[in-house]
Amino acid sequence: MVSTMALRKRTLAPKPISEEPKSKKRSESKKEEDYCDACCENCGSGNRASELLLCDKCDRGFHLFCLRPILVAVPKGSWFCPSCSKDYKPTGFPLVQTKIVDFFRIKRSSSSAEKLNPDSQKKRRRNSGLVMSKKSRKLLPYNPSEDYIRRLEQMASLATVLTATETQFVNKLTYVPGMAPRSANCASLEREGMQVLSKEDAETLRLCKNMMERGEWPPLMVVFDPLEGFTVEADKYIRDLTIITEYVGDVDYLRNRENDDGDSMMTLLSAADPSKSLVICPDKRSNIARFINGINNHTSDGKKKQNVKCVRFNVNGECRVLLIASRDIRKGERLYYDYNGYENEYPTEHFV
Structure with missing residues (x-):
């Protein structure tokens, strides 16, 4: 993790010592001492300095894990504490049918036909189930x-949340120039082998994608919680083994992201050759998967909350990541999965 002090001062490049007035050196030295004495405003402790974040306006300190919602890494650029930044609650997306259809690129003809004759759609869904x-x-x-x-x-x-986070909606893996090409996504490179998605399950995944294109949306609602930030709730009863969504975003080499402070990256390929390992980066393009929260896997209560599992599959030779219901999920229940795979590297001990 990058030192908080180094982060806050990276834009204030000091002049050479020979050119710096003595008064300024004394002032800077005093300031550094003040920062060393900084304590967290929430817990009162000055321990774990590497995780103590200083407000760029009032200079008060806050542990990453004492903030609500918590931060899992030191953010890039300026950061302002809750008191210095207005409590941000995104305004709702206008509930205008044509704008929603355009936003998610829904096929208009099918959507209109469904609205005129919804009974036929329900009958077809019931049969497929x-x-x-x-x-x-x-x-x-x-x-x-x-x-x-x-x-x-x-x-x-x-x-609403995609607009608030300046994120473009996508429902498939995206390959951007300068990152990993599609040819790098080769499931055969997985170091311990990868589970192959059966033809029946691949057809089910295709059915889910087609339903979304018609506007037959998954029964999920994104809400804002003051403790957990953006999170996802089931808006209807969801059965065990139901496909919740595919984890999507830009595909990049892990080596390019080792020092990235993004808190939503997902492992796509763990190759025997580390230089070929891939991750999914949903910070610019993503879907609802980005906002499903993780459990605190250091506590039994945290593990009890888990109702979704993350599974990587070989789909026609490519790596894909699916989020799948691991048990029946009640309406109104929030969705959680374990962020860690076998590497157990993601910091979840402070998750609520």
Whole structure:
């Protein structure tokens, strides 16, 4: 982790010692001493200095894990404490059908036909669910809310947070010049082998993608919590083994992101050759997966909250990451999964 002190001072490049007035040197020295004595305003402790973040306006200190919502890494650039920054609550996305359709690039003809004749859509979904339920331990497609207006509200909740975070909506892995090319995403490079997605489960995933393109949205709602930040709730009962979403974003080499302070990166490929390992970076392009929170896997209560599992699959030779319900999820229940794989490197001990 980057030193907080170094971060705050990186834009204030000091002059050579020979050119610096003695009075200024004394002033800077006193300031550094003051920073060394900084304590967290929440817990009162000055311990764990590397995780003590100083406000760029009032110079008060806060541990990353004492903030609500917590921060898992020192942010880049300026940072202001809750008192110096206005409590930000994003305004809702306008609930105008045409704008939602444009935002998520929904196929207008199918969406309009569904609105005119929703019974036919419900019948088709019900039949597909019955077929899947007969297959033992197979993945299930999500079951959209029957109410068309409610689905618009679900979409609007995601559109609101994506707009607030200046993030573009995508529903597939994206490959950007200067990052890893698509040819680098080769499942055969996985160091311990990767589970192959069966044809039946691949068809279920394709069905989910097609439903979203028609505006038949997953029953999920993004909400803002003062303790956890943006988080995702089930807006309808979700069965065990239901596909929640695919984890998507820009694909890049892990070596390019080792010092990145992003708190939402996901492992895509752990190759035997570390230089070929890949991660998914959802900070610029992503979907609802970015806002599903992690558990505190250091406590039994944290582990009890987990209701989603993260699984990496080989899909036609490429690595893909799916978030899947690991048990039945009640309406109104928040979604959580374990951020750590076998590497157990992600800091979750301070998660609420």
